Amino acid sequence: MSGDRYDVVVAGGGPAGSIAAFALVRSGHRVLLADAGTGPAKVGECLVSVAALLLEDLGIHDQILGSGHLPSYGTLSSWGGPDLRTVDSLRDPYGHGWHLDRALFDHRLRAAAQAVGAELAEHTAVRAPLRAPEGWHIQLRGPTSVRAVRTTWLVDATGRTAALAIRLGARRLTNDRLLATHLTLGPASGVPDTRPLVEAAPDGWWYSTLVPSRHRMVVFFTDADLPGAQPGTAETFHRRALRTVHVSARAHGHELLADSAPQRAPAYGARLDRLYGEGWIAVGDAAAAFDPLSSQGILTALVTGLNAARALIARMRGDMTALDSYEHRVHAAYAEYRRNHQFIHRQETRWNNHPFWSRRFTDPTPPHAWSRSG
Numbered sequence: 562m563s564g565d566r567y568d569v570v571v572a573g574g575g576p577a578g579s580i581a582a583f584a585l586v587r588s589g590h591r592v593l594l595a596d597a598g599t600g601p602a603k604v605g606e607c608l609v610s611v612a613a614l615l616l617e618d619l620g621i622h623d624q625i626l627g628s629g630h631l632p633s634y635g636t637l638s639s640w641g642g643p644d645l646r647t648v649d650s651l652r653d654p655y656g657h658g659w660h661l662d663r664a665l666f667d668h669r670l671r672a673a674a675q676a677v678g679a680e681l682a683e684h685t686a687v688r689a690p691l692r693a694p695e696g697w698h699i700q701l702r703g704p705t706s707v708r709a710v711r712t713t714w715l716v717d718a719t720g721r722t723a724a725l726a727i728r729l730g731a732r733r734l735t736n737d738r739l740l741a742t743h744l745t746l747g748p749a750s751g752v753p754d755t756r757p758l759v760e761a762a763p764d765g766w767w768y769s770t771l772v773p774s775r776h777r778m779v780v781f782f783t784d785a786d787l788p789g790a791q792p793g794t795a796e797t798f799h800r801r802a803l804r805t806v807h808v809s810a811r812a813h814g815h816e817l818l819a820d821s822a823p824q825r826a827p828a829y830g831a832r833l834d835r836l837y838g839e840g841w842i843a844v845g846d847a848a849a850a851f852d853p854l855s856s857q858g859i860l861t862a863l864v865t866g867l868n869a870a871r872a873l874i875a876r877m878r879g880d881m882t883a884l885d886s887y888e889h890r891v892h893a894a895y896a897e898y899r900r901n902h903q904f905i906h907r908q909e910t911r912w913n914n915h916p917f918w919s920r921r922f923t924d925p926t927p928p929h930a931w932s933r934s935g
Contacts, residue, residue: 567593567680569873570699570712572687572725574598576859577845577866578718579670582679583619584870590877592679593710595701596671597686600720603663604745605770605778607633607757610655612860615867625669631660631773637758639807640766641908647756660755661859662773690715690725690841697840714873715841718866721827723847731843732834736899737920739852741828742792743780744799745772746815753777753814759854760807763912764789767808768853777815779808782828782853783917792823828853830902832895836888844869849895852902865891 569585571578574596582594608630616622634657635649650657675681684704691698696713717725723733749771757770765783772778779802783789792798799817803809832849836842845862848869868887875883906921913922 565708565710567591567710567712568877569593569714569716570595570687570697570710571679571716571718572597573716573718573720573845573847574671574681574683575600575667575718575720575845575862576670577847577862577869578716579667579674580619580863580866581716581718581844581870582674583621583670583677584867585873586674586678588870588874590874592674593682593701593712594671594674594679595682595685595687597719598684599686604772605743605768605780606661606663606859607770607856608659608661608666608859609856610650610653610658612658612863613655615860615863619867621673624673625666626659629662629665629773631755631771633658633660633755633757635756637754637756637807639758639760640905641761641910643806645758645807660757660770660772665773666859687715687725690728692840713840713877716869716873717841717843717847718845720846721831721850723833723843725841726833726836726838726843726847729838729841731836731838733831734834735829735831737829737852738785739782739827739829740785740790741780741782741826741853742790742798742823743778743826744795744802744821744823745818746777746779746799746812746821747818748775748815749777750814754811758807758811760805761909761911762805763915764917766854767802767805769802769808769811777811779812784920787917790825792825795821795823798823830895830898832892836891837884842869842873842884842887849891849898851895851898854905855898855902857898861894 568590569592571582571594582592585592616625637645639645686702688700688702698711701708753771755771760767764787768780770778802812830852833843836848844865848865851857872883872887912918
């Protein structure tokens with residue numbers, strides 16, 4: 562049975578889980594990284610420039626970002642008024658950001674963890690955690706087999722579902738019901754504007770960006786209980802995008818793809834009430850998920866994955882305060898995000914009487930618990 566024993570099993574092969582596995586292996590621990598690969602495909606995402614420092618410090622910057630992604634040299638926004646404003650990356654001390662090929666980005670992070678010695682189990686989910694005096698007994702369920710393993714620590718990197726943490730007694734706290742409806746349009750004709758664009762609307766906000774394949778992603782964000790959350794057909798969603806003031810100018814250069822359909826995904830801000838327990842810790846979106854308007858999602862995943870790994874390393878070396886410190890830092894970061902989130906939404910005053918904006922213009926409501934049926 563010794564071959565089935567690990568110091569740490571990481572459930573989830575996204576940025577947070579991969580970076581946690583990478584750091585834990587480099588500190589000398591035996592780690593299994595299980596990537597279920599069953600979540601929705603993520604496209605149209607940007608990585609902020611400061612993330613380069615973290616990847617450089619780990620020695621994997623070129624391996625992860627050296628090719629396959631588009632540089633992002635600034636952003637455009639129509640927020641708080643009808644005019645389009647520009648934030649140029651020339652003013653950013655860390656340089657430009659990136660339009661990510663998200664599948665490639667995640668694959669390279671997993672490969673980096675594997676290269677330093679993590680055991681990678683692809684298309685494999687962590688199931689049935691059973692606590693025993695010596696640690697965890699769990700099942701690794703792949704497409705055709707089930708494998709029983711043991712581990713001292715579990716890392717929940719399962720994303721917004723926080724599947725393990727909630728099963729182990731944590732609660733998901735949310736403040737709104739933001740939902741993203743997105744549609745991918747065909748490749749660009751000519752020389753498209755590569756800068757991502759944000760445009761406020763009466764019942765939510767639009768986002769558009771070019772992806773490395775030269776296709777264009779168009780996204781509408783609103784609350785799940787509002788009429789605009791109904792995606793309709795690709796044709797109706799495309800027509801809605803073409804009725805905007807600024808997103809329409811980008812969408813006009815891209816054809817509607819045959820057999821395309823709008824997809825929906827949760828986009829609300831949320832956190833766990835506690836980020837660790839006996840033998841487990843949560844990272845990435847499982848620990849704290851930010852509204853996409855913050856543009857901090859992937860950076861937060863990388864930072865929480867790395868900080869959780871360092872906290873676990875310290876805990877295994879006898880520091881009984883390390884996990885408390887990690888939890889405090891994540892909760893403090895989330896509280897700061899909430900303050901900034903409200904400040905930014907209060908800059909848009911044109912539709913204060915509309916439900917989407919009035920909900921965000923008032924004082925923050927106490928977070929409520931999320932359940933599997935919620």
